[in-house]
Every structure is written in structure tokens, then in C-alpha cells.
Amino acid sequence: MTTSGFPPSAETREQAGLLALVRDEGPMARVELGERLGVPRARLAAEITRLAEGGLVESGGPAASRGGRRSTLVRLADDLRFLGVDVGATSVGVAVTDGRCEVLAHAVEECDVRRGPVPVLDRVEQLAAKVLQDAPGRLAGAGIGLPGPVSFRDGMPVAPPIMPGWDRFPVRDRLAGHWGCAVTVDNDVNVMALGERHAGVAKSLDDLIFVKVGTGIGGGIVVGGRVYRGVAGTAGDIGHIKLDDYGPACACGEAGCLEAYFGGAALARDALTLARSGRSPYLAELLADRPVLTARDVAEAAQAGDFAAVTLVREGGRRLGQVIASLVSFLNPGMVVIGGGVSRLGHTLLAEVRSSVYRRSLPLATGNLPIVLSELGDQAGVIGAAWLASDHAFSVPA
Amino acid sequence: MTTSGFPPSAETREQAGLLALVRDEGPMARVELGERLGVPRARLAAEITRLAEGGLVESGGPAASRGGRRSTLVRLADDLRFLGVDVGATSVGVAVTDGRCEVLAHAVEECDVRRGPVPVLDRVEQLAAKVLQDAPGRLAGAGIGLPGPVSFRDGMPVAPPIMPGWDRFPVRDRLAGHWGCAVTVDNDVNVMALGERHAGVAKSLDDLIFVKVGTGIGGGIVVGGRVYRGVAGTAGDIGHIKLDDYGPACACGEAGCLEAYFGGAALARDALTLARSGRSPYLAELLADRPVLTARDVAEAAQAGDFAAVTLVREGGRRLGQVIASLVSFLNPGMVVIGGGVSRLGHTLLAEVRSSVYRRSLPLATGNLPIVLSELGDQAGVIGAAWLASDHAFSVPA
Numbered sequence: 001m002t003t004s005g006f007p008p009s010a011e012t013r014e015q016a017g018l019l020a021l022v023r024d025e026g027p028m029a030r031v032e033l034g035e036r037l038g039v040p041r042a043r044l045a046a047e048i049t050r051l052a053e054g055g056l057v058e059s060g061g062p063a064a065s066r067g068g069r070r071s072t073l074v075r076l077a078d079d080l081r082f083l084g085v086d087v088g089a090t091s092v093g094v095a096v097t098d099g100r101c102e103v104l105a106h107a108v109e110e111c112d113v114r115r116g117p118v119p120v121l122d123r124v125e126q127l128a129a130k131v132l133q134d135a136p137g138r139l140a141g142a143g144i145g146l147p148g149p150v151s152f153r154d155g156m157p158v159a160p161p162i163m164p165g166w167d168r169f170p171v172r173d174r175l176a177g178h179w180g181c182a183v184t185v186d187n188d189v190n191v192m193a194l195g196e197r198h199a200g201v202a203k204s205l206d207d208l209i210f211v212k213v214g215t216g217i218g219g220g221i222v223v224g225g226r227v228y229r230g231v232a233g234t235a236g237d238i239g240h241i242k243l244d245d246y247g248p249a250c251a252c253g254e255a256g257c258l259e260a261y262f263g264g265a266a267l268a269r270d271a272l273t274l275a276r277s278g279r280s281p282y283l284a285e286l287l288a289d290r291p292v293l294t295a296r297d298v299a300e301a302a303q304a305g306d307f308a309a310v311t312l313v314r315e316g317g318r319r320l321g322q323v324i325a326s327l328v329s330f331l332n333p334g335m336v337v338i339g340g341g342v343s344r345l346g347h348t349l350l351a352e353v354r355s356s357v358y359r360r361s362l363p364l365a366t367g368n369l370p371i372v373l374s375e376l377g378d379q380a381g382v383i384g385a386a387w388l389a390s391d392h393a394f395s396v397p398a
Numbered sequence: 399m400t401t402s403g404f405p406p407s408a409e410t411r412e413q414a415g416l417l418a419l420v421r422d423e424g425p426m427a428r429v430e431l432g433e434r435l436g437v438p439r440a441r442l443a444a445e446i447t448r449l450a451e452g453g454l455v456e457s458g459g460p461a462a463s464r465g466g467r468r469s470t471l472v473r474l475a476d477d478l479r480f481l482g483v484d485v486g487a488t489s490v491g492v493a494v495t496d497g498r499c500e501v502l503a504h505a506v507e508e509c510d511v512r513r514g515p516v517p518v519l520d521r522v523e524q525l526a527a528k529v530l531q532d533a534p535g536r537l538a539g540a541g542i543g544l545p546g547p548v549s550f551r552d553g554m555p556v557a558p559p560i561m562p563g564w565d566r567f568p569v570r571d572r573l574a575g576h577w578g579c580a581v582t583v584d585n586d587v588n589v590m591a592l593g594e595r596h597a598g599v600a601k602s603l604d605d606l607i608f609v610k611v612g613t614g615i616g617g618g619i620v621v622g623g624r625v626y627r628g629v630a631g632t633a634g635d636i637g638h639i640k641l642d643d644y645g646p647a648c649a650c651g652e653a654g655c656l657e658a659y660f661g662g663a664a665l666a667r668d669a670l671t672l673a674r675s676g677r678s679p680y681l682a683e684l685l686a687d688r689p690v691l692t693a694r695d696v697a698e699a700a701q702a703g704d705f706a707a708v709t710l711v712r713e714g715g716r717r718l719g720q721v722i723a724s725l726v727s728f729l730n731p732g733m734v735v736i737g738g739g740v741s742r743l744g745h746t747l748l749a750e751v752r753s754s755v756y757r758r759s760l761p762l763a764t765g766n767l768p769i770v771l772s773e774l775g776d777q778a779g780v781i782g783a784a785w786l787a788s789d790h791a792f793s794v795p796a
Contacts, residue, residue: 149762207628221728221729228729230605230730231732231766232766234727234730234763238724240727241724241728241758242724242758322640323724326636327724329632329636330639330729331619331626331628331633331728331729332628332630332632333628360639362635362650365628365632367630
């Protein structure tokens with residue numbers, strides 16, 4: 001990584017504080033910046049000059065008068081760009097954002113992560129080139145979420161169950177070399193949790209659990225405003241919490257895991273059974289036109305009122321709720337956000353989860369606990385990844 | 399609370415850092431203190447003078463030579479005292495420690511928490527007077543752990559299930575008025591977790607789960623070196639995680655909670671059944687001499703090899719392990735410590751828990767995960783409470 005020239009990053013604690021403040025709250029008068037950061041005027045002026053020379057901030061014109069001499073607004077440079085990348089099990093999304101992590105251009109396409117790191121990262125680079133063409137600027141950093149356990153420190157996946165060929169592949173170093181900026185690699189669920197916290201339903205909440213139900217099931221834990229990754233980086237791995245020692249087989253090699261009941265693959269498997277047995281007329285009809293069924297088909301059937309599909313969603317929601325209830329008792333979070341593809345099952349799912357959690361957890365822990373669906377949907381991952389990149393650029397290097 | 403005179407506390411970030419350093423590592427040379435804290439010599443000298451004037455530190459004589467001029471050792475004042483109080487469901491323990499939280503005198507006696515706050519706190523004050531007589535000094539603060547949910551900020555229990563009459567009783571204010579020093583109130587399990595982290599088996603670990611199995615079952619979560627209390631202060635409440643909707647009735651009003659299977663009361667209930675039915679000859683013999691049985695009797699019978707008692711411990715350990723496995727998957731801690739009275743069940747219990755967790759959680763999360771018994775036993779609570787008091791005294795007031 002280069003530390004001179006562009007991309008620049010914060011050099012002092014005051015610069016980092018200032019950058020985060022104008023990212024999170026927008027253009028701010030010098031006077032207010034000084035007050036909020038507790039930095040004397042001369043010192044602040046010097047820091048702003050340094051940041052402006054580095055191309056990170058610029059003047060935003062005069063501030064609204066508060067009486068007395070008018071102050072000038074400071075804002076993030078208009079041409080600052082972050083890349084947010086969201087690699088899912090079956091898709092890749094790339095967004096380019098401005099300095100405040102607002103999406104300027106976004107491209108998503110289907111892409112099987114099992115093809116391996118080289119073809120998938122090739123596609124990521126191509127999509128990035130495309131979105132950067134749509135919203136050109138100076139790239140100050142990139143973040144990427146991967147669907148498996150990640151060594152945050154080393155910037156690479158470690159023994160990821162559904163990503164053959166990716167184990168210890170140097171994702172960060174490859175992309176950093178290609179883009180010429182700092183790249184931060186994290187687990188996809190952590191990144192989605194950050195997205196919802198920065199720009200979605202959990203805006204500015206410091207303590208929350210994000211639960212992703214997609215092909216796999218995972219959790220992201222935000223504690224005191226930061227993602228908690230655990231000692232080996234595997235915190236939030238709730239998909240393999242075991243509900244029944246004699247339950248259905250799971251991709252992880254065990255049996256009875258939550259994911260084996262309610263992940264995307266499990267729903268597809270159960271949908272096929274319901275269609276073939278004729279218990280679900282709606283799914284049987286869909287199966288007549290195609291070789292397999294997916295979780296999306298279950299959502300469609302449930303929305304159309306198909307009884308067997310609704311029951312499937314309810315049972316899954318009950319099991320998911322059972323696990324979430326334990327986590328709520330244990331961690332006492334301020335919010336639970338449910339996202340990922342299967343969250344398209346919508347309010348039927350939500351109602352089941354809520355009923356489980358509110359019934360099973362202690363009143364003190366659930367009294368003010370909202371359990372809600374993700375607000376950002378497909379964009380949670382890319383926004384969170386861009387935010388992670390900005391968090392890196394706007395921190396003082398250790 | 400008084401802020402002038404004694405008890406004093408840290409006034410600046412540097413003073414707080416210095417106090418914590420000599421508490422955790424013992425007497426330290428001025429030269430080393432300056433290096434460790436990154437404080438220039440003149441500034442450090444001024445801060446040490448202030449602390450010495452306040453009676454918090456004193457000179458510990460010349461330091462071992464590192465070549466050049468000899469440096470002087472700085473240590474916590476010899477007559478500094480903290481009180482650590484551990485209120486359990488059926489006992490009260492009070493210890494007086496030195497500034498480094500080492501126990502100088504400790505008194506424990508049976509005391510039913512259901513007698514209510516006034517008689518119980520009267521006993522606490524009497525025991526404190528006794529231990530302070532055994533190890534006199536200047537009281538710089540006190541900490542107290544209570545067996546129920548606590549509002550850490552308000553210093554009082556909130557809707558505690560097994561503490562009738564204690565709801566919102568101003569524990570902190572009463573004791574602070576009596577002792578004339580700052581008092582910090584927390585949940586008993588959090589306090590035990592801090593004790594193990596400061597002086598026990600989890601020494602200096604930043605991320606761990608402490609599980610107390612006593613009359614009730616609770617968890618303490620240490621994240622980044624600090625207790626995590628959740629948004630309403632109920633984090634760690636694992637005793638009421640539900641294992642089976644149709645399980646045995648629980649004191650909380652629900653059914654099938656972990657505590658209803660394996661808390662002290664549940665074990666006493668099951669022991670009685672085993673004794674009366676004759677399935678446990680050992681317990682039947684004990685019951686001939688007394689009106690009821692306790693969890694302690696189960697431990698004794700299991701240690702004597704009574705088959706029914708061993709089976710009871712194994713089944714309980716399996717259920718406890720099932721819950722701990724979920725928490726390990728979720729939080730990926732660096733250690734799990736099991737304490738409280740029922741941990742006297744010892745290695746039979748530990749073996750069951752370990753087997754459940756190692757079998758059920760992902761290899762990455764359990765690879766380097768020690769699951770161990772509390773090292774401090776009865777003293778974990780009082781040491782943790784004293785540490786909490788020192789943490790308060792050695793922090794810069796907000």
C-alpha cells in the first residue's frame with residue numbers, strides 16, 4: 001500500500017474525527033467542527049488545510065449565520081470515491097459511492113462463487129471499471145464482503161465452507177494492487193450489518209444483531225458501534241447452531257443445524273418435496289416449467305397463499321426465532337435486523353420470528369426491542385463495504 | 399459522593415493510566431512508567447506528585463538499575479483499601495483488599511437474599527466493619543454484585559426475579575452514604591467474570607464468557623476487556639434460554655428454561671425424586687437424616703459414584719453444553735469459564751460440557767478454546783467487586 005500521494009488518509013486523531021463527522025453528518029461549519037471535536041481554532045485551521053491539500057475535504061461555501069461573523073462550511077471533496085463490493089454465493093454486486101458512502105452507481109450480476117477467486121475477482125474488477133466510468137472520481141479505498149469466514153487482519157478468506165478454491169487466497173492484496181488503494185476484506189454479514197447501521201434501518205444504533213438468511217444463514221454483531229468479530233473472526237456464525245442432533249444433514253458435515261432447516265438450499269429441497277408430493281399445487285405447477293425450485297419460488301407460493309408454502313415459511317421462522325431468542329437473551333441488543341434473500345418471505349416470516357422472540361426472551365430484554373426487516377435490501381452489502389473502506393481511510397494508521 | 403478529600407480518584411487520563419498500570423503490574427520504575435504511558439518526564443513527575451498528595455501512590459524505593467541513574471519505584475499506597483461484596487441467593491461474602499485487589503480479609507456467611515434489602519445490607523455493613531478491623535486502611539471505594547438484573551447506571555436492582563423487595567432499592571446510595579466512598583453495583587455474574595479476568599484463570603484475557611451455575615444460571619460477557627451489559631443491562635441472561643416448550647416449570651413463569659433443568663433448585667428437586675424412588679441409594683441414605691436435599695448432595699453422591707446422581711450431572715452438563723455451544727458459535731470467545739456452586743460437580747460436569755461444545759461448534763471457533771472451571775471459586779465475586787471499585791476510582795470522572 002502506498003502512503004504518500006493519493007489515496008490519502010487521516011494522519012492525526014483530529015483529522016480522523018473531522019472526516020468521520022462530515023461523512024456521517026454532512027457539510028459542517030468550521031465553528032461547529034471546532035466545538036464538536038474540541039479542537040482550538042488555529043489547530044483546526046491547520047488540520048483542514050492539510051486535508052484540503054490531500055484532496056480529502058473542500059470548502060462548501062458560507063455557513064448559515066448564527067450571528068456574528070459567518071463561518072465557512074467544510075465538506076468531503078466532491079470527487080472522492082469508495083468502492084463497495086458484495087460477493088454472495090450466487091451473485092456479485094459492485095457500487096461506487098461518494099465520500100459519504102452514498103451510492104452513485106451500482107451493478108449486480110449472477111456469479112457463482114464456486115467458480116473460484118480468479119474468475120470471480122476478474123468479474124469484480126470489470127464491474128468496478130464499469131461503475132467507475134458511470135461515476136468517475138478519485139478512488140480513496142475499497143471494501144469487500146465475502147460469504148464465509150474471513151481473516152480481517154490478513155484480508156483473506158479462511159477455510160470457507162461454500163467457497164472452494166478461496167482458502168487463504170490473498171483477496172486484499174490482489175485488489176489493492178489492481179486499484180492502487182487500500183482494500184478492506186470482511187465477512188458479508190458484518191458488511192451488511194454496517195450498511196444498515198450507516199444508512200438503513202439501524203441508523204446510528206450502537207448495539208444490534210443483523211441476521212442474514214440467504215443461501216446460508218449468518219449473523220453480524222455490532223457492539224458499541226463496531227463490528228465484533230471474536231477471537232478467530234468467526235463471531236456471528238449462527239447458521240450451524242444445532243437444533244436437533246438427529247435433524248437433516250447440513251453442508252458443514254453435521255446434522256440438524258439451523259441452516260439445514262431454513263437456509264436457501266434447505267427451502268429449495270423442501271419445495272421440491274412439496275411439489276412432487278402434490279401437497280403444494282402452486283409449487284407443483286412451477287415445477288412443471290423448470291428442473292428445480294428455489295427459495296424465491298417458496299416466497300412466491302407463500303405470497304399467493306399456498307398453504308404448504310406458508311407452513312414451510314412459518315416453521316422456518318419459528319426455528320429462526322428460537323435461535324434469535326437465545327441471542328437476544330444473551331446479548332440484549334438494541335435491534336434485530338433480518339436481511340438476505342430469504343427475507344423476501346417478508347411479513348409472514350417476520351411475524352413468526354417476532355412471536356418466537358417475544359414469547360421466549362425475558363421482558364426486560366425485549367421491552368424496547370424492534371425486530372425488523374432490512375431496509376437496504378440488495379444494497380446493504382455494497383453500502384456497508386464502502387463504509388468499511390471509508391472507516392479505514394478516515395482512521396489514523398496504527 | 400464527595401469529590402474532595404479522601405477517597406480521591408484519578409483526575410486526568412495520565413493519572414488513571416498510571417494507577418491501573420501499578421494495580422495490574424505492581425510497583426514500577428518512573429522511567430518505565432513514562433515509557434509505558436508515553437508521558438514526558440516533567441509531566442509524569444507532576445502527576446505522581448498529585449497522586450502522592452492525594453494518598454493514592456507512594457515511593458517504593460529505588461528500582462533495579464538498568465545502567466545510568468537509578469529510577470525510583472512508584473506503587474499504590476500501602477494503606478489503600480477496596481471493599482468487594484458478593485451477595486448470592488443464599489450467602490453474603492465481604493472482602494477487604496489492598497489497592498491491587500488482593501484479598502486481605504474475607505468473611506462469608508449464610509444469608510437468604512429473600513429477607514429483603516434492609517436486613518441483608520445491614521449484614522453486609524456488619525461484615526464489612528469486621529473485615530476492615532482485620533485489615534484497616536483508607537477505604538477508596540466499594541463494589542457489590544447482586545444475584546439479579548441491575549441498572550449499572552442507577553446502582554440498583556431492577557425487577558429481580560429471586561429478590562423480593564429489592565426492586566429499585568437504592569443499594570449504591572445507601573452503602574455510599576454509610577461508607578463515605580464511591581460504590582459500584584453490578585450483576586453477580588459480571589462481577590465474577592471480572593474477578594477471573596483480574597486474578598483467576600482468565601488473567602488478562604480480553605474476550606471470554608463466564609457461566610455461573612448456582613441457584614440460578616447466568617452468563618457474564620467480557621468483550622475487549624470490558625463487561626458487556628447490553629442496552630438494558632440484561633446481557634448474559636442465559637438461564638432462561640428455552641430448551642423445550644414443554645419442559646419443567648421455571649421460577650420465571652415460563653417452562654423448559656435451562657435453569658429449570660440444571661439450576662440448583664432443579665437439581666435439589668431431581669435429587670429428592672431419585673432418593674424417594676430408591677433409584678439413588680446414596681441420596682436415599684442422605685435423605686434419611688434430613689428434610690430436603692441440595693445440589694451439594696448431588697455433587698457428593700456423584701463423587702461417590704452413585705449412578706443415578708452421575709447420570710443427573712451428565713444430563714445437566716449436556717444441556718448446559720448445548721447452550722454454551724450456541725454462544726460459542728455466536729460470540730467466538732477466547733475462553734469459557736464455569737463457576738458458581740454447581741461447578742463443584744467438577745470434572746464430570748466439565749467433561750459433558752466440553753464434549754457438547756467441541757462436537758457442536760465449528761472447528762474454527764473451538765480450535766483454541768479452553769473450557770475451564772473457575773479458579774477463584776468463592777472469591778471470584780468479591781475480587782471482581784473490588785476490581786470494579788478500583789476501576790471506578792482509577793478512571794477519569796466523566
